[in-house]
Amino acid sequence: MKKLRCPSPFMGEKSKKKRADKIHAKLKDLYPEAQCALEFGGDPWRLLVMARLSAQCTDKRVNEVSRPLFEKYPDVEAFASSRLEELEEAVRPCGLYRTKAKSIRDTARILTEHFGGEVPQDKETLLSLPGVGEKIANLMLGDVFGDPHIVADTHCIRLAGRLGLTRETDPSKVTRALEKIIPKKEQSDFCHRIILLGREYCRAQNPSCENCPMKNIAE
Numbered sequence: 001m002k003k004l005r006c007p008s009p010f011m012g013e014k015s016k017k018k019r020a021d022k023i024h025a026k027l028k029d030l031y032p033e034a035q036c037a038l039e040f041g042g043d044p045w046r047l048l049v050m051a052r053l054s055a056q057c058t059d060k061r062v063n064e065v066s067r068p069l070f071e072k073y074p075d076v077e078a079f080a081s082s083r084l085e086e087l088e089e090a091v092r093p094c095g096l097y098r099t100k101a102k103s104i105r106d107t108a109r110i111l112t113e114h115f116g117g118e119v120p121q122d123k124e125t126l127l128s129l130p131g132v133g134e135k136i137a138n139l140m141l142g143d144v145f146g147d148p149h150i151v152a153d154t155h156c157i158r159l160a161g162r163l164g165l166t167r168e169t170d171p172s173k174v175t176r177a178l179e180k181i182i183p184k185k186e187q188s189d190f191c192h193r194i195i196l197l198g199r200e201y202c203r204a205q206n207p208s209c210e211n212c213p214m215k216n217i218a219e
Ligand code: SF4
Pocket: 004, 005, 006, 162, 163, 201, 202, 203, 207, 208, 209, 210, 212, 213, 214, 215
């Protein structure tokens, strides 16, 4: 296996915090615009649908599938009254389409019946919706409700490990570990930027360490 340029030493919280500060400073230089890769146009409902579709699917494909999807179903009410078989077909390219279509329609019905068609803004209620776990809830809080959170998706987990920020791999443990070392107001932006680094250099297979701006971060 190829040797990675980022060591993952077992450091105390203080040096991990210093390391995280250094990494984020570099990430800010590299990616000044920390933006969600999902093109949801600022609409909470759209982000919720797209986040649900993104499980085991690329953001690029979710964006492609979502354009015609939101033309066919322009709002929560349209999803709530959709025919399940048609919705399944519309989201099929994203994979796991039966489960995703059902949870999206069930969520639309819950929002229509109990929340006036609006996406709730508190974490506990978000987590009670079908198919919504901490990753999606935190993404929603940070990107549409102005409450930054750690979003421990597969890229974030991989990069946090390779950059020596945590040895954890379980999403909720990675979230707790990063919460301790990334300032609250920067948590969402940090996660967006680390995903961009993962896409450009630190891919799951064949990371491009020789060209990576982080290769000497530990020195
Ligand atoms: S690609 Fe960059 S961040 Fe990833 S392991 Fe290599 S040097 Fe580290």
